[in-house]
Amino acid sequence: MSAKLPKPEELARYDFAPPADGWMNKPTQIREGMYLNPSAPEKMEYLGMPNPRRWSPQDEDWKLPDNWQEIIYEGIRERLDKYRSFRLFMDICVRCGACADKCHFFLGSGDPKNMPVLRAELLRAVYRKNFTLAGKIMGKMVGGRELTMDVIKEWFYYFFQCTECRRCSVFCPYGIDTAEITIIGRELLNLLGINVHWILNSVADCQRTGNHLGLQPHALMDDMEYVLEEIEDICGRKIDPPFNRKGAEILFIIPSGDFHADPGIYTLMGYLLLFDYLDLDYTFSTYASEGGNFGLFTSHEMMKRLNFKMYHEAKRLGSKWILGGECGHMWRVVQQYMDTHNGPADFLETPVSPITGTRFEHAKSTSMIHICEFTADLIKHGKLKLDPRRNDNYRVTFHDSCNPARAMGMLEEPRYILNHVCNQFTDMPENTIREQTFCCGSGAGLGATEDMELRMRGGFPRANAVKHVAENNGVNTLSCICAIDRAVFPDLMKYWVPGTKVCGVHELVGNALVFDDGFEREMDLRGEELPETDDEPETGEPAKEDA
Amino acid sequence: MSTFLSLGTALVAIIVLTLIGYLGAGVAGLHTLFGVVIPYAAIVLFLAGFVWRIVRWMKTPVPFNIPTTCGQQQSLDWIKPNKIENPQSKFDVVIRMAMEILFFRSLFRNTSADLKEGPKLVYGSSKYLWAAGLAFHYTFLVIFLRHLRFFLEPSPVFVHWMEVLDGFFQVGVPIVFISDVIIVGAVTYLFLRRVVAPQIRYISLPADYFPLLLILGIALSGVLMRYFMKVDLVAVKELTLGLVTFSPVVPDSIGSIFYIHVLFVSVLFAYFPFSKLMHLGGVFLSPTRNMQANSRAFRHINPWNPEVEVHTYKEWEEEFGDKLKQVGIPLDSEE
Numbered sequence: 037m038s039a040k041l042p043k044p045e046e047l048a049r050y051d052f053a054p055p056a057d058g059w060m061n062k063p064t065q066i067r068e069g070m071y072l073n074p075s076a077p078e079k080m081e082y083l084g085m086p087n088p089r090r091w092s093p094q095d096e097d098w099k100l101p102d103n104w105q106e107i108i109y110e111g112i113r114e115r116l117d118k119y120r121s122f123r124l125f126m127d128i129c130v131r132c133g134a135c136a137d138k139c140h141f142f143l144g145s146g147d148p149k150n151m152p153v154l155r156a157e158l159l160r161a162v163y164r165k166n167f168t169l170a171g172k173i174m175g176k177m178v179g180g181r182e183l184t185m186d187v188i189k190e191w192f193y194y195f196f197q198c199t200e201c202r203r204c205s206v207f208c209p210y211g212i213d214t215a216e217i218t219i220i221g222r223e224l225l226n227l228l229g230i231n232v233h234w235i236l237n238s239v240a241d242c243q244r245t246g247n248h249l250g251l252q253p254h255a256l257m258d259d260m261e262y263v264l265e266e267i268e269d270i271c272g273r274k275i276d277p278p279f280n281r282k283g284a285e286i287l288f289i290i291p292s293g294d295f296h297a298d299p300g301i302y303t304l305m306g307y308l309l310l311f312d313y314l315d316l317d318y319t320f321s322t323y324a325s326e327g328g329n330f331g332l333f334t335s336h337e338m339m340k341r342l343n344f345k346m347y348h349e350a351k352r353l354g355s356k357w358i359l360g361g362e363c364g365h366m367w368r369v370v371q372q373y374m375d376t377h378n379g380p381a382d383f384l385e386t387p388v389s390p391i392t393g394t395r396f397e398h399a400k401s402t403s404m405i406h407i408c409e410f411t412a413d414l415i416k417h418g419k420l421k422l423d424p425r426r427n428d429n430y431r432v433t434f435h436d437s438c439n440p441a442r443a444m445g446m447l448e449e450p451r452y453i454l455n456h457v458c459n460q461f462t463d464m465p466e467n468t469i470r471e472q473t474f475c476c477g478s479g480a481g482l483g484a485t486e487d488m489e490l491r492m493r494g495g496f497p498r499a500n501a502v503k504h505v506a507e508n509n510g511v512n513t514l515s516c517i518c519a520i521d522r523a524v525f526p527d528l529m530k531y532w533v534p535g536t537k538v539c540g541v542h543e544l545v546g547n548a549l550v551f552d553d554g555f556e557r558e559m560d561l562r563g564e565e566l567p568e569t570d571d572e573p574e575t576g577e578p579a580k581e582d583a
Numbered sequence: 584m585s586t587f588l589s590l591g592t593a594l595v596a597i598i599v600l601t602l603i604g605y606l607g608a609g610v611a612g613l614h615t616l617f618g619v620v621i622p623y624a625a626i627v628l629f630l631a632g633f634v635w636r637i638v639r640w641m642k643t644p645v646p647f648n649i650p651t652t653c654g655q656q657q658s659l660d661w662i663k664p665n666k667i668e669n670p671q672s673k674f675d676v677v678i679r680m681a682m683e684i685l686f687f688r689s690l691f692r693n694t695s696a697d698l699k700e701g702p703k704l705v706y707g708s709s710k711y712l713w714a715a716g717l718a719f720h721y722t723f724l725v726i727f728l729r730h731l732r733f734f735l736e737p738s739p740v741f742v743h744w745m746e747v748l749d750g751f752f753q754v755g756v757p758i759v760f761i762s763d764v765i766i767v768g769a770v771t772y773l774f775l776r777r778v779v780a781p782q783i784r785y786i787s788l789p790a791d792y793f794p795l796l797l798i799l800g801i802a803l804s805g806v807l808m809r810y811f812m813k814v815d816l817v818a819v820k821e822l823t824l825g826l827v828t829f830s831p832v833v834p835d836s837i838g839s840i841f842y843i844h845v846l847f848v849s850v851l852f853a854y855f856p857f858s859k860l861m862h863l864g865g866v867f868l869s870p871t872r873n874m875q876a877n878s879r880a881f882r883h884i885n886p887w888n889p890e891v892e893v894h895t896y897k898e899w900e901e902e903f904g905d906k907l908k909q910v911g912i913p914l915d916s917e918e
Contacts, residue, residue: 048702054785058585084892118887120643121870127636128865131791133783134689134712137696143704148785157786170857177592179788205651209683209690209716210862211871213651243894245903253906280912322912323899336646337891344893352896352915372648375882398658399879409658416661443649445656445669445876452662467694467706471653471668500704 041069041488044531050146052137059154060161060176063186064193066093069489072196072232072482079240080229083338087229093192098185100228105183109166111224116167121216126163128210129153135204135214140475141197144493152204152214155194159221162187192230195221197490199482200333200365201438201475218480223335231334235481238330242342247292247326253279256322259295267305270563272555275312277320280353284319285390287350290361291328291519294540300522302561303362303540309549310411310542313420314391318359324349327366328519332373333481340377343369346404347378357387358404362540364437364518365479367406371444375402392417406440408449408517411545415456421550426560427458428567430513430537430544433505434463435498435525436473437518445471450517450541457541457548462509468501476516478524491524492531499532506533513537515544586784593792597800604846609839617842618822619831625849632856637864646885648878651871653689669876680873684866687717712776719769722762723798725749726805729762733823755810763806770799794860797851804844814838 077088091099101107116123135152137143142150149155157179164171165180174180181187200215225231241250251259260277268274278284290307294300311318324345331338350358360370375381384403387396394413396405414420434454440446447470454461468474477494505511514525514536522538529536547560560566608617654665670676682688695709729745732738750758774795777787808814818834819841825832855861867873875881896915900907904914 044702051698052696053781056585058588059785061585117643118646120640120645120868121649123643124640124865124868124870127640128859128862128869130859130862131783131786131788132690132712132716133780133786134693136782136786137694143696143698146698148782151782151786153786168857178790202651205871206653207689207692209687210866211651211683211689211869213649213871216649246899253903253912254909257910279910280907322903322907323896337889340889341891341893344891345896348893348896370879372878375878376647376885377888379882394659396658397880398656398877401882402879404879412662413659416659442651442653445652445654445665446658447655448662449658465706471651472692496702497704500702503703 041492041531044492047489047492052142052146054148059148059157060181064149064190066189066193070197070487071193071490072234072484072487075231075233075236079233079236080231082240083236083243085229085231085236086227089229093189098188098228098230100185100188100230104188104228107227108162108183108188108224111227112163112167115220115223116163119216119220121213122220125156125212125216126160126167129156129160129212131157132209134207134209135212138204138207139214140199140201140203140477140497141490141494144477144496147197149190149194150197152198152208152212155198155214156212156217158187158190158194159217188225188228188230191221192225195225196232196482197494199438199475199477199479199494201479202442203438203472203475206442206471219332219336222333226335232481232484234484235330235333238481239334239338239342242326242330245325246321246323246345247295248328248330249292249296251292251295251325253322256292256295256325259301260320263295263301263304263308266301266561266563267308270559270561271309271551271557272553273309273312273551275308277308277311278318279320279322281319282353284317284353285356286316286318287324287346287353287355287358288318288320288361289324289327289346289358291363291366292326293328293519293523294361295325297523299526299538299543299562300519300540302543302546303522305561306540306542306544306546307361307407309546310420313549313551314414317390319353319355321349321353327361327363329366329369330481332365332369336373339369339373343374344378346374347381347384350381350403351383356385356403357399358384359387359407359410360404361407362517362519362542364439364520366439367437367446368439368443370402370404371439374404389413391419406444406446406449408446408453408541411542412449412452415453420545421552422457422545422548423550423569424457424459424548425569426547426557426566427544428460428569429560429564430458430539431460431462431509431511432458432513432515432539432544433502433509433511434461434469434541435476435502435514435516435518435521436469436471437516437521438473438475438479440517441471441473447471450515453541453545454515457544462505462511464501464505468497474498474501476518476521476524476528478528479520483520483524488527492528495524495528496532499528502529502536503533506536511536513539515539515541517541586778586787589787589789590778590792592789593796596789596793597796600797600846600850601800601843604843605839608842608846614833614835614837614842615831617846618833618837619826621849622826622845625852629852629855632853633861633864636856636861637868640865640868644886645870645874646887648874648876648883649870650874650876652876656876671875671877671880673875676873676875680867683872687713689872690716711772715769715772715776718765719773722766722769725762726760726766726802729760733820734827736820736824757809759810763802763809766802767799767806770795770802774799790858794851794854794858797847797854801844801847801851804840804847808838808840808844812838812840814841
């Protein structure tokens, strides 16, 4: 049973002042509402992970293997030799504190161990004590710390209070990236069998069925059926999207959440309408039916296992290149890991838009491009007839998802699209967007229900910026390009900025897209009435300055 | 560790060092030990340690391409990429690294957050840390280079010009170096910040206070020597030149303040490779900053790319084949 979520005004009773006593002195209190439930042993068994058992973070005894300390030491030693990032980031932090108030979890909780520097120090202190000469000799004097069970519990608590969003690494003078620390911290915990259900359940389902939701082919088609009926009702288009079609030029992969749940399905409707409009030669896959990769939140190896399906399926189907949907951490994996893990994809080609002829040279090795890159190119070339007035009920702002922003730098493409598909777009304040964007607070596998307080705290800086544009610019819609965002923002907005809708960018594209079929749309993709317009739709040709 | 203990430990260490210098060189007259043996040992430790650390880092592979992109990517040719913050070529990386190393680019972004009633978060610009950090590092460099006049004969022309510029205001006799004033101010700021700002105090270790106090000690003992407790500069140069030419001489006429100064510097050198001060070398190697963000165009190689257990399509079809048939999707196994 999860803890009762405090009201916003109760939750807001905190400040940034740390306790007087030193941080190494007291064991961490593991508080309800701030952590996730442990993984079910059968999922761990399915994945071949160590120490499957039932346990609770509230238990005194976590039922770890007897030699747990040696396992951790060996795990650290191995990773120090495999990752320069890890070794370097253990060594060079000067504790200048520039990162301290950059973390959304710190900003939303005031808990000093959520300062990125201190989150890393939890691991660094053990490293210093056991792996550095000074630490071995002088121990506490040089910031060393014994590895005790309390330390392991603290690691669990705080490495699952980090969304690997990398905002702190933007501000660090040495580029120290807490995501590297957290990823490795979680890997170490995995070695002892400490992991959370919300992540491992998705990982196990993805490994087995092909997607995080565990949708088997017939269930996936059922979900699709529902979406197609909605499209027919609203847009009068009968669409029959291809699945597992061999020889399709493009393999299209989206996060599975968008097959299944509101508001993600509206984004899927946008994709389907766009491809129907273009008569695109593409296919979905029921096997590679997941863009996201919760393996990233488990270990580098698990990420590779889940990611394997993408290239494997593209090869089997004989596709030329892969198009990826709107998803955050999916794009971290695609941009920074996929080719290294599972490449070279020499059976694929440099992506070329069949509509505009644009060659996407920047993706010539992975052969995978983002749907926003694809659509921005279409709009730029005047290939889409758009009526942005159909989105006039939406006063839109845009949330840069952490990974497309800080692992790719895809900042302009979605904004370019938004500026062409809706008339009222306002950015949030500059230190809350683009490379400085604030996380939704529920990424990296933290989007469960039992940790709702944690999510509301971590999402507070983002919500605070939305509130700013809601109050000053009348914004009522938060658009994003991430399925986790779409899944978690509705809760966050209801809590902090009630009345704010959440949508994907391609939902708005779907709304604005004008087919020459004479069908008079009366509703948008959510089934809500379109705003009044009295004249002919605009052609949506690109504005002059773009031509 | 509490603040009191952390700060106390560092302070005690500095006091003990001062006493050792004073008693050893000043009272007991162990000039060879403090003027020759300790400096040599320190330099050896510094060089060996520094190289060892760098080699160790460099030998550790970089398995993935993980730059933090802080600007627009290069994608469509009509969208202007930010080549410095999202570097594509090696040249772009050099520029990005130069901005980091010469101007502390990332630290320049610093903001400070405030929690107001509401609750409401507001962010303000916060450049003090950047300014003090930059001032400290540059004046340290200037002072380091100025000291070349003790180690080279004749002393290089650029050192002379640095002294002229550094003494631009021509205040006092001997002329006050601006760098001396700035470094003492900057280090004092960095130290006070650690003691006063609650969050920074909370994260600070003895290893954070100690180098600041040590450097402050070096600067202050240097200032004392130059302006107040004058030492015999000819004798000093005799000793320093002896050190660099490996024919050490130990003149008698140098005051103990000099030996305390040299002891502090020696301790700094010896301590350097085993401490966070190695950020000097580490910053060049940080993978989030020094990599090209072009991993979709060029495959990055992981030297230990792991073998993992995967779920192939064939295995998957064996499990879900009947479900595929149910929805009319043909099976590979029946082709």
